[in-house]
Amino acid sequence: MKQNLYNYILGIADNSLILGQRMGALTGHGPSLETDIACTNISLDLFGQVRSYYQYAAKVAGDKRTEDDIAMLRHEREYLNVLLVEQPDTDFAYTMGRQFLFDVYHFLFLTELQKSKDLTLSAIATKSLKEVSYHQRFSTDWIKRLGDGTEESNKRMQTAIDDLWTYTDELFHQTDADKEMVAEGIGVDVTTLKEAYYQKVADVLQESTLTIPESKYFQKGGKQGIHTEHMGYLLAELQYMQRAYPNMEW
Amino acid sequence: MSEEQIKYLEKQFEERIARDEKIEPKDWMPEKYRKTHIRQISQHAHSEVVGMLPEGNWITRAPSLRRKVALLAKVQDEAGHGLYLYSACETLGISRDELYEQLHSGKAKYSSIFNYPTITWADMGAIGWLVDGAAIINQVPLCNTSFGPYARAMVRVCKEESFHQRQGYEIMLKLSNGTPEQKDMAQDALNRWWWPSLMMLGPTDAESVHTEQSMKWKLKRKSNDDLRQQFIDQTVPQADILGLSIPDPDLKWNEEKGSYDFGEIDWDEFWQVVKGHGPMNKERMKARVGAWERGEWVRDAAMAYAEKQQERKEKQVV
Secondary structure (H helix, E strand, O other): OOHHHHHHHHHHHHHHHHHHHHHHHOOOOOOOHHHHHHHHHHHHHHHHHHHHHHHHHHHHHOOOOOHHHHHHOOOHHHOOOOHHHHOOOOOHHHHHHHHHHHHHHHHHHHHHHOOOOOHHHHHHHHHHHHHHHHHHHHHHHHHHHHHOOOHHHHHHHHHHHHHHHHHOHHHHOOOHHHHHHHHOOOOOOHHHHHHHHHHHHHHHHHHOOOOOOOOOOOOOOHHHOOOOOHHHHHHHHHHHHHHHOOOOOO | OOHHHHHHHHHHHHHHHHOOOOEOOOOOOOHHHHHHHHHHHHHHHHHHHHOHHHHHOOOOOOOOHHHHHHHHHHHHHHHHHHHHHHHHHHOOOOOHHHHHHHHHOOOOOOOHHHHOOOOOOHHHHHHHHHHHHHHHHHHHHHHHOOEHHHHHHHHHHHHHHHHHHHHHHHHHHHHHOOOHHHHHHHHHHHHHHHHHHHHOOOOOHHHOOOHHHHHHOOOOOOOHHHHHHHHHHHHHHHHHHHOOOOOOOOOEEEOOOOEEEOOOOOHHHHHHHHHHHOOOHHHHHHHHHHHHHHOHHHHHHHHHHHHHHHHHHHHHHO
């Protein structure tokens, strides 16, 4: 099996899986029916992407594993998503802050992934990019509304951005699989996205009358499978059925 | 308007309905027609929105990615139905905020079935198969109801509901053909959802307050008991295909009648749940009111931002 390619696919897909799981959990509990529908939509898009990636990963693995085995039967240390996407929905400002900080990265990343020599990855990137450009518009609009809305919403939005900021730097860390895939013309060199990312984020925050955090202390670990304490609970729900009733079809 | 004039308008109105013409929001309508429609359409909208909760309960735990995506899409459809129905209701001169207020204060009702808990994955199958099945039987006749916006909303709602029902039945089929544990899970779900599904079609005709007037306005085309019989006759053979047994020892084919005889429904349970004392009434309301209250600052911010944008635009023009 091409271990590097397999790990590379998981590194991309796990972000969508965990963020999709977070957004899906909000269904029925949104601040209005319209935002509820939009958040469910984002979750649906992300899970659609996840299925394409994992089906491809299963093919690369070349054994009997399925998309569901990959999604639901790994140990926590084997999930490679960034810490940002597993952060909890403390309030709607955190939900939108998390989404926005990821969407800006996701959009830049997929734009580059379209150029991959790997035709499957490039095709998934092209399809996903249409969805993610909508996600980015949606979350950007909410950052503006909440940032430049009321005094309370501005305070909440600022708090969320300040708290989530520490997880942004990890988006641009390269793993060994990343480096290998970049060398082969398959992967995206995420270090090259950093400048455009912080520029775009700063522009939106400024327009939203929010302060750009100055903290230089960042957290990392997700890409090596070392997660925050939130992750175990998220996985407990995600894996519940597959763990409680192993080897069954649903 | 004099009493005579009103009587004349009412007569014309009833004749239009009898000719199967649609009543549109701007047409004259008797006050009772308006009120009855606000009550029924909003009750329906509330049922969609509260109905998102029992199924939403399994989104994070769906057993496969395929099932998770299908469940997300289904619950999202319900939110969409809520949205059309609230909009249809608003054409009658009431705001969505007022309708929410009625729901949250307990003044407005929603379908009692959603006050039962979803405790296993099989409940996602049973709800789709039985609850959506019963809903379709209730709703298909409404595609031809007299009030235009409601009738048009129902055409779309019914199409999506019948898709949901097939999806639910397919979950049950997979479980019934699965391991003994899965089959037990399916049977247990049928046992718990069967009677509440029968109750969903409403009290017996003798106790149903609104039936006669509703028939005239085509808000109802068959009585509750007829609908219930139709549901049972349609569902029993489907249970046979699944190899599951209906939890009713009195259920028996009646050759003469050409339909099934069935056992006594526990109407005390029905009224207990309707009056707010079912297993999940309090939790469902807490979830709805909680979401609304937690969302208040978000809605306020969106409103404040929209106003600021408008002001900025106006300044630019000047």
